[in-house]
Amino acid sequence: MCFSAAASFSSGIALSCVGTAALIKNKDKRSIPLASIPLFFGIQQIFEGFVWSSLATSQCHQVAVYGFLSFALVFWPFYSPLAFFLAEKNIVRKKILLGLFALGTIVSIYFLGIMLTQPISSQVTSNSIQYILDAPLVLFFTLIYFIATCASAILSSHKRITIFGILLTVSLAIALYFYFITFTSIWCFFAAILSLIIFSHINESSKQK
Secondary structure, three states, X not given: OOOOHHHHHHHHHHHHHHHHHHHHHOOOHHHHHHHOHHHHHHHHHHHHHHHHHOOOOHHHHHHHHHXXXXXXHHHHHHHHHHHHHHHOOOHHHHHHHHHHHHHHHXXXXXXXXXXXXXXXXXXXXXXXXXXXXOOXXXXXXXHHHHXXXXXXXXXXXXXXXXXXXXXXXXXXXXXXXXXXXXXXXXXXXXXXXXXXXXXXXXXXXXXXX
């Protein structure tokens, strides 16, 4: 979250509850990864709460930073397209989503390697957390990241998931334009809030079964 530890913890706890409710309501085994998305966003936001609250404690702060970025850079690129792929029933769309999952997995492996080999730090900039990561080809793999995550949602045959993907892309543009320096923190927050649409989809689907 972009403002304070309290805001991050509050949003994290709320999303964790929503995610748990989505898992309880879900009646399709193939949609379990999809229903888990709000829960994972909640955990990620809680990690950022610890990033805020541990600013004066270097060791704890670094653990929190790596926890948050493990979700932001490593987990979501492969997990998002995988969740949408598993929940998809259209054969043609599934083939495309499988390709996006492959792209996302490559991105996850790249960023995992960066996190294991390159120094990573964070600082407060304009009341938000700026994550600092300097590595070769970051912009290239970040572009693939955007394609793998946003496109996989937009391509879903489920209306609410498509809306989620479109709004995710819009929030991406907003975060890049207005919050470029603190983009990672801001966009992850936007995406976390938008994951409430995932809950809406799961809730609606459960009524139809």
